[in-house]
Amino acid sequence: MKGKLIVFEGVEGCGKTSQIQLTQEWLQSFNTSVVVTRQPGGTELGLHLRRLLLEAGSNLIADRTELLLYAADRSQHVEQVIKPAIREGTIVLCDRYTDSTIAYQGWGRGLDINLIDQLNAIATSGLQSDLTLWFDVDVEVGLARKRGGGDKFDRIERETIEFHRRVQKGYAHLAASYPERIVRIDGSLSQEVVQQKVQAILTSKLKT
Numbered sequence: 147m148k149g150k151l152i153v154f155e156g157v158e159g160c161g162k163t164s165q166i167q168l169t170q171e172w173l174q175s176f177n178t179s180v181v182v183t184r185q186p187g188g189t190e191l192g193l194h195l196r197r198l199l200l201e202a203g204s205n206l207i208a209d210r211t212e213l214l215l216y217a218a219d220r221s222q223h224v225e226q227v228i229k230p231a232i233r234e235g236t237i238v239l240c241d242r243y244t245d246s247t248i249a250y251q252g253w254g255r256g257l258d259i260n261l262i263d264q265l266n267a268i269a270t271s272g273l274q275s276d277l278t279l280w281f282d283v284d285v286e287v288g289l290a291r292k293r294g295g296g297d298k299f300d301r302i303e304r305e306t307i308e309f310h311r312r313v314q315k316g317y318a319h320l321a322a323s324y325p326e327r328i329v330r331i332d333g334s335l336s337q338e339v340v341q342q343k344v345q346a347i348l349t350s351k352l353k354t
């Protein structure tokens with residue numbers, strides 16, 4: 147099988163991490179070579195950047211600095227993890243990728259989308275996802291799930307509800323703009339039903 151990059155996207159608590167785990171188990175059940183990774187934090191360098199970006203309390207990050215730190219994480223991750231894995235024929239399941247930066251730093255923070263597109267192109271050296279699954283849930287639903295889970299909110303999660311609504315709008319706009327690459331899944335359904343949908347989409351997509 148050819149290596150592929152499959153990305154899991156959406157607002158906080160939409161189910162990315164849960165679905166990535168279920169998808170990994172499913173792919174491994176028929177001996178597919180699969181790796182699960184994430185942005186930020188998919189490399190050793192990236193783990194440091196992730197801490198700087200997400201640790202609550204570190205609020206003195208200017209918007210453009212934030213954008214560049216995400217880009218630095220992405221560049222290292224593509225070079226060190228994603229490209230080698232794809233070359234070996236592995237399916238890479240990645241928790242967030244370029245669309246997160248469009249949604250959060252573009253729509254959320256209000257930075258210029260064209261500049262972010264260019265920066266994403268530099269950071270990835272043009273490597274786009276083969277498929278991006280967007281788990282669409284209302285921001286209130288996602289944040290309530292996270293609150294219920296008892297996790298402490300990180301720096302981004304503690305942003306205003308309006309910020310998260312703009313991010314959600316960004317995802318909707320991206321899905322409408324790139325219908326071949328981005329598939330919307332109703333993330334408000336049960337985990338089992340969402341996973342069935344993921345499997346159906348991947349089954350038709352991985353054939354090629």
Ligand SMILES: Nc1ncnc2c1ncn2[C@@H]1O[C@H](COP(=O)(O)OP(=O)(O)OP(=O)(O)O)[C@@H](O)[C@H]1O
Pocket residue numbers: 156157158159160161162163164165291292295333334335336337338340
């Ligand atoms: N379809 C679902 N229905 C109800 N609860 C769910 C569903 N999917 C995930 N959850 C629960 O919601 C919480 C958040 O899920 P998860 O961590 O997978 O989201 P996430 O998108 O990775 O969040 P984050 O953006 O913070 O990383 C978890 O407690 C998880 O068990």
Ligand SMILES: [Mg+2]
Pocket residue numbers: 162163164241
């Ligand atoms: Mg997660």
